Amino acid sequence: RSYVLAGAIKIYRQRRDPVRYKPQALKHHTMLIHTSSRRGVHASLAERVQDLWDECAFNSPVGVGELRELWDSDYLPVCKAQGKGELRPSSFNELKPHLAAAVQRITRDPHLVRVVNSDKDEAPDFTHGPVWKIVVGGNKLSRGYTVEGLTVSYYRRVANTADTLMQMGRWFGFRPGYRDLVRVFLGVKEGKKQSLDLVELFKE
Numbered sequence: 001r002s003y004v005l006a007g008a009i010k011i012y013r014q015r016r017d018p019v020r021y022k023p024q025a026l027k028h029h030t031m032l033i034h035t036s037s038r039r040g041v042h043a044s045l046a047e048r049v050q051d052l053w054d055e056c057a058f059n060s061p062v063g064v065g066e067l068r069e070l071w072d073s074d075y076l077p078v079c080k081a082q083g084k085g086e087l088r089p090s091s092f093n094e095l096k097p098h099l100a101a102a103v104q105r106i107t108r109d110p111h112l113v114r115v116v117n118s119d120k121d122e123a124p125d126f127t128h129g130p131v132w133k134i135v136v137g138g139n140k141l142s143r144g145y146t147v148e149g150l151t152v153s154y155y156r157r158v159a160n161t162a163d164t165l166m167q168m169g170r171w172f173g174f175r176p177g178y179r180d181l182v183r184v185f186l187g188v189k190e191g192k193k194q195s196l197d198l199v200e201l202f203k204e
Contacts, residue, residue, distance in 0.1 A: 001070050003031040003152045004058060006131065006181040007102035008095055009075065010151075013087045013177065015098070021087075021177050022122045028131045028149025029105070030124075032170055035156040046113040046136045047101055051111060055170040058103050068092045075181070083180030103131040112162060116140050152177060156187035158196055 007029045013021045035045060057063040071092045079088045089095040106112065114122040116137035123140075124131040126148045135147055138157075153171045171184050186198040 001056060001067055002074075002183045003029075003134065004056075004099065004106070005067055005070055005075055006151045006178070006183070007106065008098040009079075009088070010178055010182055011101050011105075012095055018089050018177055025177050026149075028126060029102075029151055030131060030144070030149045031134040031148050031152040031154070032147050032150055032165040033136045033154045034132065034138065034168065035154070037116065039117045039138065040140060042117050042136050046115050049113050049136065055157070064096070064099070071095065071152055079180045081180075084135070086177070086180060093105075102132075105130070106134075106191050108132070134153050151175070151181055152183045152185075154185045155198065156190055158190050159198075159201075162204075169202060 010021075010026045010029060014023065014026050033045065035041065035048065056066070076088075079086065086136070111122065111133070112167060113134045113136055114124055116123045116135055117140055121140075123145070124133050124135065126146075131149065147170055150170060155168070159165055159168060171182060175182055186202065188197045188199055190196040190198060
């Protein structure tokens, strides 16, 4: 839901002020899911994400209502606090037409979720055209691969050494025009003993 909502706000900004929000700057819109280095996990996770997408039913009244709740509880207050000077809709109703456009871009081709690992390399080609996709993977995503337009990250990969954490923190960086839309979801009870708090580790 965060991924769809952030995409809609990007489209809103671009349509309202294409000079300020240049198409190239908001060309890509991606979500990263990184939970394990095991390739078998990636395939099952990709299927689960597709199922979750279908369950969200973004084109239904219930789906739209849940997006409205997320707008009211999260995006509106954060945009006000972190997006000073950025355009934002005056109400959810003003954003609604752009939600359909975001869903359409994300589902433009049937491969909603891309798996990137040594078994199955579906890495998006960011040079070919706009990429609006959810990327699932492991080691190939954690080292040297740039996920352009990265806006939402879901991360539960167990790691506790500083150099490894720095390599895997793909969300760090400047996001001109959408810094207030970035969301990072981190595990706080990870590992065999559920003793690793990834929020604290990344802060350190």
